[in-house]
Amino acid sequence: MPKLTHFEAGRPSMVDISDKTPTPRTAIAEGFVLLTPTAAAALEGNPKGNPLSVAELAGIMGAKKTAELIPLCHPLLLSKVEVHCEQLADCVRIQATVKTRESTGVEMEALTAVSLAALTVYDMLKASSKALEISGIRLLHKSGGKSGDYQAEPKI
Amino acid sequence: MPKLTHFEAGRPSMVDISDKTPTPRTAIAEGFVLLTPTAAAALEGNPKGNPLSVAELAGIMGAKKTAELIPLCHPLLLSKVEVHCEQLADCVRIQATVKTRESTGVEMEALTAVSLAALTVYDMLKASSKALEISGIRLLHKSGGKSGDYQAEPKI
Amino acid sequence: MPKLTHFEAGRPSMVDISDKTPTPRTAIAEGFVLLTPTAAAALEGNPKGNPLSVAELAGIMGAKKTAELIPLCHPLLLSKVEVHCEQLADCVRIQATVKTRESTGVEMEALTAVSLAALTVYDMLKASSKALEISGIRLLHKSGGKSGDYQAEPKI
Amino acid sequence: MPKLTHFEAGRPSMVDISDKTPTPRTAIAEGFVLLTPTAAAALEGNPKGNPLSVAELAGIMGAKKTAELIPLCHPLLLSKVEVHCEQLADCVRIQATVKTRESTGVEMEALTAVSLAALTVYDMLKASSKALEISGIRLLHKSGGKSGDYQAEPKI
Amino acid sequence: MPKLTHFEAGRPSMVDISDKTPTPRTAIAEGFVLLTPTAAAALEGNPKGNPLSVAELAGIMGAKKTAELIPLCHPLLLSKVEVHCEQLADCVRIQATVKTRESTGVEMEALTAVSLAALTVYDMLKASSKALEISGIRLLHKSGGKSGDYQAEPKI
Amino acid sequence: MPKLTHFEAGRPSMVDISDKTPTPRTAIAEGFVLLTPTAAAALEGNPKGNPLSVAELAGIMGAKKTAELIPLCHPLLLSKVEVHCEQLADCVRIQATVKTRESTGVEMEALTAVSLAALTVYDMLKASSKALEISGIRLLHKSGGKSGDYQAEPKI
Numbered sequence: 001m002p003k004l005t006h007f008e009a010g011r012p013s014m015v016d017i018s019d020k021t022p023t024p025r026t027a028i029a030e031g032f033v034l035l036t037p038t039a040a041a042a043l044e045g046n047p048k049g050n051p052l053s054v055a056e057l058a059g060i061m062g063a064k065k066t067a068e069l070i071p072l073c074h075p076l077l078l079s080k081v082e083v084h085c086e087q088l089a090d091c092v093r094i095q096a097t098v099k100t101r102e103s104t105g106v107e108m109e110a111l112t113a114v115s116l117a118a119l120t121v122y123d124m125l126k127a128s129s130k131a132l133e134i135s136g137i138r139l140l141h142k143s144g145g146k147s148g149d150y151q152a153e154p155k156i
Numbered sequence: 157m158p159k160l161t162h163f164e165a166g167r168p169s170m171v172d173i174s175d176k177t178p179t180p181r182t183a184i185a186e187g188f189v190l191l192t193p194t195a196a197a198a199l200e201g202n203p204k205g206n207p208l209s210v211a212e213l214a215g216i217m218g219a220k221k222t223a224e225l226i227p228l229c230h231p232l233l234l235s236k237v238e239v240h241c242e243q244l245a246d247c248v249r250i251q252a253t254v255k256t257r258e259s260t261g262v263e264m265e266a267l268t269a270v271s272l273a274a275l276t277v278y279d280m281l282k283a284s285s286k287a288l289e290i291s292g293i294r295l296l297h298k299s300g301g302k303s304g305d306y307q308a309e310p311k312i
Numbered sequence: 313m314p315k316l317t318h319f320e321a322g323r324p325s326m327v328d329i330s331d332k333t334p335t336p337r338t339a340i341a342e343g344f345v346l347l348t349p350t351a352a353a354a355l356e357g358n359p360k361g362n363p364l365s366v367a368e369l370a371g372i373m374g375a376k377k378t379a380e381l382i383p384l385c386h387p388l389l390l391s392k393v394e395v396h397c398e399q400l401a402d403c404v405r406i407q408a409t410v411k412t413r414e415s416t417g418v419e420m421e422a423l424t425a426v427s428l429a430a431l432t433v434y435d436m437l438k439a440s441s442k443a444l445e446i447s448g449i450r451l452l453h454k455s456g457g458k459s460g461d462y463q464a465e466p467k468i
Numbered sequence: 469m470p471k472l473t474h475f476e477a478g479r480p481s482m483v484d485i486s487d488k489t490p491t492p493r494t495a496i497a498e499g500f501v502l503l504t505p506t507a508a509a510a511l512e513g514n515p516k517g518n519p520l521s522v523a524e525l526a527g528i529m530g531a532k533k534t535a536e537l538i539p540l541c542h543p544l545l546l547s548k549v550e551v552h553c554e555q556l557a558d559c560v561r562i563q564a565t566v567k568t569r570e571s572t573g574v575e576m577e578a579l580t581a582v583s584l585a586a587l588t589v590y591d592m593l594k595a596s597s598k599a600l601e602i603s604g605i606r607l608l609h610k611s612g613g614k615s616g617d618y619q620a621e622p623k624i
Numbered sequence: 625m626p627k628l629t630h631f632e633a634g635r636p637s638m639v640d641i642s643d644k645t646p647t648p649r650t651a652i653a654e655g656f657v658l659l660t661p662t663a664a665a666a667l668e669g670n671p672k673g674n675p676l677s678v679a680e681l682a683g684i685m686g687a688k689k690t691a692e693l694i695p696l697c698h699p700l701l702l703s704k705v706e707v708h709c710e711q712l713a714d715c716v717r718i719q720a721t722v723k724t725r726e727s728t729g730v731e732m733e734a735l736t737a738v739s740l741a742a743l744t745v746y747d748m749l750k751a752s753s754k755a756l757e758i759s760g761i762r763l764l765h766k767s768g769g770k771s772g773d774y775q776a777e778p779k780i
Numbered sequence: 781m782p783k784l785t786h787f788e789a790g791r792p793s794m795v796d797i798s799d800k801t802p803t804p805r806t807a808i809a810e811g812f813v814l815l816t817p818t819a820a821a822a823l824e825g826n827p828k829g830n831p832l833s834v835a836e837l838a839g840i841m842g843a844k845k846t847a848e849l850i851p852l853c854h855p856l857l858l859s860k861v862e863v864h865c866e867q868l869a870d871c872v873r874i875q876a877t878v879k880t881r882e883s884t885g886v887e888m889e890a891l892t893a894v895s896l897a898a899l900t901v902y903d904m905l906k907a908s909s910k911a912l913e914i915s916g917i918r919l920l921h922k923s924g925g926k927s928g929d930y931q932a933e934p935k936i
Contacts, residue, residue: 447604
């Protein structure tokens with residue numbers, strides 16, 4: 001039976017990584033903001049400036065705050081954060097890549113970057129529609145560390 | 157054609173709410189963490205302590221950080237934050253309620269609370285499965301403010 | 313039987329203060345750092361500069377962070393924070409005064425200011441002695457709000 | 469005569485640890501929240517949910533914020549944080565363990581974790597009694613680093 | 625002889641604004657990043673994306689953090705923040721406008737916004753030249769509050 | 781033609797330092813707050829306490845927040861931060877020294893320390909004059925890292 005690593009004797013606890021070896025690690029996550037037609041038009045028709053660039057920055061800055069936001073995450077030095085937002089037919093797709101050379105993985109940092117970029121897209125579009133939805137936030141890829149590489153199944 | 161309220165002359169900008177009237181406002185948001193069977197078993201089988209309570213706290217604390225995380229959000233004093241996480245058959249459902257008496261709404265605070273609670277659930281379960289997904293984050297209800305009340309359509 | 317106001321149906325929750333009236337409120341708290349003779353001498357003998365002023369600032373800045381540090385505290389605008397550290401025979405006494413005009417009290421802000429000032433005194437003296445102790449942190453006085461005024465009993 | 473390491477030529481300064489060697493380090497601290505009978509009954513009688521688990525989380529999250537709260541502390545990556553709160557006859561005892569593999573010790577992180585957990589216990593109980601007191605915050609044990617190990621004297 | 629309002633009996637202190645009346649207040653500040661020819665060319669020639677928009681966002685987000693960064697500043701709710709960066713012949717000019725409806729002015733918020741936007745411009749250009757300089761950060765205009773309006777002298 | 785290292789394909793991005801070697805690095809920056817005669821007199825005549833020490837602390841604490849404030853900066857562990865403020869005839873001169881042993885330089889940390897110390901000096905003096913100006917913030921010296929040492933030209 002799998003156990004919750006963040007619980008010791010019934011008490012929430014930060015996992016001990018004192019004996020883990022620092023290695024290069026990468027995580028890639030994705031997520032989506034589902035748009036209504038009105039919101040899609042508002043985003044497309046913005047005459048100047050790039051709203052998605054605001055969301056990309058929010059994602060980058062959010063990745064750096066992961067250990068402050070997720071109670072049991074370890075603080076980590078990130079050696080690279082990149083967030084890419086792209087408007088598709090009826091959604092904005094967000095992808096975040098995070099790297100470190102520390103003793104634990106950066107999955108949560110990549111997922112936090114995606115989540116905060118998604119919330120920022122939502123914030124900029126919420127005046128045009130209240131029926132937006134943030135969806136499909138998941139880990140796409142992970143490499144480095146003892147548990148090995150992971151590649152998500154493609155969605156059909 | 158709808159416009160992006162956060163953009164003025166092509167430049168990101170915080171909307172001017174100096175002339176808006178403070179009124180009681182509420183927002184309720186929901187979201188889901190989709191579980192694999194292994195993750196569901198790990199969560200259910202945790203012998204002592206309540207992992208979902210960790211996520212609820214992360215959501216409450218996250219709501220208070222909204223203006224720091226979403227670049228163009230106004231700082232607001234929140235008069236109430238409540239986050240409820242519940243394990244269902246194949247997911248954890250999260251619902252957040254936020255109240256204020258300020259000059260702008262708290263939709264983003266409720267959505268941020270849900271997102272951070274979802275990330276925290278994910279974090280506690282990620283050792284049992286890498287195929288978790290955060291999904292269906294949306295506004296359920298909003299009241300107060302000039303734009304009036306909003307009630308989301310039920311999903312079928 | 314008294315109930316925990318921060319718990320609703322077994323779940324931690326930020327108390328709803330939406331219907332409370334904003335009024336002027338003050339709280340005063342105190343605390344002590346118990347010194348060893350070596351630490352007392354190091355503090356007294358510091359040739360230039362005022363180490364206790366560093367602790368006073370840490371207390372003021374800490375008061376402003378209370379809602380970020382104490383999970384169920386409401387964010388509040390503080391209209392006054394003052395922290396006073398004074399070296400006595402075998403201890404440093406710290407007193408903090410905090411004021412607001414909001415809908416809930418500032419006891420936690422005053423206690424947080426004292427605690428962070430005490431930790432800062434400890435930090436500056438820890439190279440001279442490891443047997444320091446932080447003690448006697450309590451509310452001295454509170455005024456304003458529905459629950460009325462409070463004045464602590466003097467210690468004998 | 470002992471000197472204050474955080475003062476250089478009368479000016480507060482962060483100690484230079486550029487030439488110190490990273491080694492495994494641990495610190496354990498303890499502290500107490502002294503309860504009145506009413507507060508003790510309120511804590512014991514809480515029907516569902518674990519209030520002390522809220523304080524444990526506040527302590528863990530607080531340890532990660534130490535360098536932000538204590539002006540002259542170095543930022544550190546923590547490899548383990550654990551906080552344990554236990555209700556005794558007339559008090560809550562708090563113990564925090566912090567580990568790192570960096571170039572300076574984690575005493576302040578352990579003491580900050582204890583202090584913030586204590587403030588959180590206080591916050592949850594303050595509606596039942598205003599005469600609570602936070603007391604006896606001290607370093608119990610420290611290992612690693614050039615200054616060697618330290619074990620506090622037991623209190624009688 | 626003028627006195628330092630932030631000092632009481634030789635101790636740093638946050639000015640008591642409990643009795644001041646909330647009124648609409650505005651502050652406008654400006655500042656400059658002096659460019660070398662190489663840095664100016666790098667900024668102009670950036671093929672896609674708007675680097676100055678990154679600095680504008682950093683300024684907006686920085687304004688919201690003023691009370692956390694400037695030790696004796698009061699926390700304030702900001703009702704509007706706008707930052708405008710413009711490349712001129714041999715510099716980037718930055719202008720920030722901040723509004724509130726609180727009991728104290730927002731000069732420090734406007735100056736902090738300008739400073740952080742300037743640092744961000746510097747950061748993006750520092751790979752092209754190390755001889756950049758941040759200069760001329762000053763208050764241009766202030767309205768509201770008891771001390772009345774202020775309009776800076778134009779520079780010749 | 782020089783390129784902006786923080787932009788990849790038109791998108792802001794944190795530079796990848798995964799393959800850079802950690803080495804000892806130092807940066808020294810300076811800046812000035814230009815005083816009016818009234819402000820200079822207020823600063824000089826402050827009867828007790830040291831206002832410039834408040835600014836020095838704000839600079840030290842600000843250096844630790846650089847990665848949170850400058851969107852594309854990497855989080856770094858700082859091994860030393862020192863800030864020195866000195867009142868000269870018609871200005872306050874600020875100098876900050878920052879050290880690290882990480883994979884990227886600390887120029888932004890030193891410049892951020894200077895900027896926040898300057899804003900704090902301004903804040904303490906703004907009641908005596910609104911015509912203060914922050915000026916001449918620049919890098920004086922940098923050592924360590926692949927790009928080699930840098931020494932600023934003296935100003936005449």
